[in-house]
Amino acid sequence: MTDTLETIYREALDELRPVFHDMEGISLYNTEKVLKAFRKHALSAFHFAPSNGYGYGDPGREKLEEIWADVFGAEAALVRPQFVSGTHALATVLLALTDPGDTLLSAVGAPYDTMQSVIGISGDAPHSLAKRGVLYKEAPLRGDTYDLDAIRGAVDEKTSLVLIQRSRGYMDRKALFPEDIRAIIAAVKEKNPRAVCFVDNCYGEFTCREEPIELGADITAGSLIKNAGGGMAPTGGYICGRADLVDRCAQELTAPGLGAEMGSYAASYRPFFQGLFMAPHITRQAVMGAEFASAVFTKLGFRVSPEPGHLRSDLITAIELDSEKNMCLFAEALQSWSPVDSNARPVPGPMPGYTDPILMAAGTFVQGSTIEISADGPVRPPYTMYLQGSLTFEHAVLAVLGAAEKILAERQK
Numbered sequence: 001m002t003d004t005l006e007t008i009y010r011e012a013l014d015e016l017r018p019v020f021h022d023m024e025g026i027s028l029y030n031t032e033k034v035l036k037a038f039r040k041h042a043l044s045a046f047h048f049a050p051s052n053g054y055g056y057g058d059p060g061r062e063k064l065e066e067i068w069a070d071v072f073g074a075e076a077a078l079v080r081p082q083f084v085s086g087t088h089a090l091a092t093v094l095l096a097l098t099d100p101g102d103t104l105l106s107a108v109g110a111p112y113d114t115m116q117s118v119i120g121i122s123g124d125a126p127h128s129l130a131k132r133g134v135l136y137k138e139a140p141l142r143g144d145t146y147d148l149d150a151i152r153g154a155v156d157e158k159t160s161l162v163l164i165q166r167s168r169g170y171m172d173r174k175a176l177f178p179e180d181i182r183a184i185i186a187a188v189k190e191k192n193p194r195a196v197c198f199v200d201n202c203y204g205e206f207t208c209r210e211e212p213i214e215l216g217a218d219i220t221a222g223s224l225i226k227n228a229g230g231g232m233a234p235t236g237g238y239i240c241g242r243a244d245l246v247d248r249c250a251q252e253l254t255a256p257g258l259g260a261e262m263g264s265y266a267a268s269y270r271p272f273f274q275g276l277f278m279a280p281h282i283t284r285q286a287v288m289g290a291e292f293a294s295a296v297f298t299k300l301g302f303r304v305s306p307e308p309g310h311l312r313s314d315l316i317t318a319i320e321l322d323s324e325k326n327m328c329l330f331a332e333a334l335q336s337w338s339p340v341d342s343n344a345r346p347v348p349g350p351m352p353g354y355t356d357p358i359l360m361a362a363g364t365f366v367q368g369s370t371i372e373i374s375a376d377g378p379v380r381p382p383y384t385m386y387l388q389g390s391l392t393f394e395h396a397v398l399a400v401l402g403a404a405e406k407i408l409a410e411r412q413k
């Protein structure tokens with residue numbers, strides 16, 4: 001390490017000490033919450049056993065869902081390897097809980113890219129909500145955050161479902177903290193108490209002390225290859241919330257009449273349980289890594305969002321790197337510090353649904369997992385890289401300093 005880098009590293013760690021202390025408190029709280037549920041439901045080694053066929057009365061699946069519901073303060077949960085991704089779990093909720101003529105409201109501006117295809121505001125998927133006759137409204141952001149007046153103005157008698165996205169996603173806006181989610185839900189319910197409030201919890205689990213259902217949400221969903229899988233779940237997604245709503249989602253996932261009673265898994269359920277056990281700690285590693293990246297790149301003079309020194313409600317850090325060259329150096333460094341595919345060289349390439357070439361760096365144990373370190377961004381001004389994940393803080397330190405080193409060296413040329 002050069003002297004400059006060594007100084008940056010020490011200063012960053014020093015400045016972040018208070019926020020790291022608070023993050024430790026949150027992780028301790030959430031670990032206790034998870035462990036209490038494991039104890040209450042008497043998890044035992046036989047619950048890890050694989051199952052096959054229809055999966056009637058599968059003890060592993062049932063125990064996982066009981067524990068999950070408890071941890072998230074929900075009446076019921078669907079936690080399934082059959083969800084192919086977070087988008088699949090989220091789409092299941094949207095499809096299950098809307099009928100033709102209903103209105104879906106997105107409460108915090110435009111939703112995540114893949115959700116736009118599900119809703120039918122981008123792309124041309126045959127069974128989007130739009131094609132099935134569901135109307136869509138969006139409460140616009142005010143600056144970089146939500147607008148309670150716009151939300152109140154958008155909710156009416158026809159609003160049956162309200163989508164509240166906790167994470168910033170790839171937008172230039174703030175992630176929602178528990179108090180924000182609580183305020184949005186209160187505003188919706190004040191206008192229409194029957195409107196179902198649905199929180200997209202991707203990247204949010206265990207970053208704070210409270211989860212969406214505890215804040216008044218009716219239903220929430222997310223991915224198992226982000227925070228809640230603790231880096232161990234090999235695939236899958238979850239939905240949890242009010243029992244009647246979760247049941248409708250189960251009927252949508254399997255078949256009308258079948259619901260949650262079926263579904264086997266021929267590998268062990270152990271990684272899902274162990275992943276949930278690890279999730280509060282792993283999420284802390286990731287948010288510490290995010291803070292470290294934020295602090296280091298601020299010191300290098302780049303615009304970073306969110307700024308360092310604060311608690312997080314999601315895992316994403318946006319770093320404006322000012323040039324395509326810097327973006328490539330950043331991606332190359334991150335890739336070379338990955339445990340898998342460290343010899344690959346990321347280059348910008350076209351992606352379906354995007355107008356600009358996308359640059360991605362990821363060398364993960366679980367394909368596409370973003371609780372593991374990864375970064376991506378569209379190659380266009382201001383050349384923003386979105387960084388997320390890290391299973392260990394040490395990995396984040398090495399990858400971030402590796403990227404800083406390359407960019408500093410280029411500057412001195």
Ligand SMILES: *Cc1c(COP(=O)(O)O)cnc(C)c1O
Binds near residue numbers: 085086114202
């Ligand atoms: C990741 C993410 C999704 C979709 O999850 P995939 O598992 O990538 O399909 C949806 N919403 C938000 C906010 C996300 O971060």
